[in-house]
Amino acid sequence: xxxxxxxxxxxxxxxxxxxxxxxxxxxxxxxxxxxxxxxxxxxxxxxxxxxxxxxxxxxxxxxxxxxxxxxxxxxxxxxxxxxxxxxxxxxxxxxxxxxxxxxxxxxxxxxxxxx
Amino acid sequence: xxxxxxxxxxxxxxxxxxxxxxxxxxxxxxxxxxxxxxxxxxxxxxxxxxxxxxxxxxxxxxxxxxxxxxxxxxxxxxxxxxxxxxxxxxxxxxxxxxxxxxxxxxxxx
Numbered sequence: 001x002x003x004x005x006x007x008x009x010x011x012x013x014x015x016x017x018x019x020x021x022x023x024x025x026x027x028x029x030x031x032x033x034x035x036x037x038x039x040x041x042x043x044x045x046x047x048x049x050x051x052x053x054x055x056x057x058x059x060x061x062x063x064x065x066x067x068x069x070x071x072x073x074x075x076x077x078x079x080x081x082x083x084x085x086x087x088x089x090x091x092x093x094x095x096x097x098x099x100x101x102x103x104x105x106x107x108x109x110x111x112x113x114x115x
Numbered sequence: 116x117x118x119x120x121x122x123x124x125x126x127x128x129x130x131x132x133x134x135x136x137x138x139x140x141x142x143x144x145x146x147x148x149x150x151x152x153x154x155x156x157x158x159x160x161x162x163x164x165x166x167x168x169x170x171x172x173x174x175x176x177x178x179x180x181x182x183x184x185x186x187x188x189x190x191x192x193x194x195x196x197x198x199x200x201x202x203x204x205x206x207x208x209x210x211x212x213x214x215x216x217x218x219x220x221x222x223x224x
Contacts, residue, residue: 042216
């Protein structure tokens with residue numbers, strides 16, 4: 001398994017543009033998490049899904065952010081419109097079904113720069 | 116409120132020196148704590164979990180409920196330990212993890 005796959009790896013866009021980040025979790029995993037990493041705030045949980053259903057989106061900063069998981073093998077995080085303060089590395093992670101172990105498997109991240 | 120605090124952004128030591136990366140937490144329930152590590156150009160990965168009481172790559176971490184701490188320690192640092200380290204707290208015994216802001220460990224030769 002190639003692990004969690006994220007795309008694009010790098011995105012540079014201008015303020016006001018729509019940004020879509022994509023994630024393919026590890027096959028068989030049933031929980032998926034979106035995190036944002038910045039120097040100042042570290043890793044912040046934005047939203048997580050269990051069995052494709054959003055369970056907790058309390059970390060989503062504002063209405064400009066939305067996330068979907070249409071099926072078990074794909075999720076998107078969309079920012080519309082984007083702002084310079086959204087510049088960060090966005091990580092997707094997934095975990096096994098069953099009793100929680102605390103082990104999340106992370107993708108390589110999508111580095112977003114909003115000019 | 117649930118919170119994980121890592122007071123040091125950067126910790127620099129020489130090879131062979133002891134290392135302690137600090138982590139404090141705030142949580143009203145029974146805490147489940149973890150350390151994650153991100154080596155240069157690698158993915159963030161689990162290093163150890165407190166419930167296992169294990170030593171991984173020479174690192175150990177003891178949960179101190181009285182001091183609400185979960186510091187990561189290693190008696191003799193190696194250059195390959197240079198990485199970003201994150202302390203994490205499991206919420207309500209789920210895989211939802213709250214991370215600290217991270218500490219970058221630099222080990223000089």
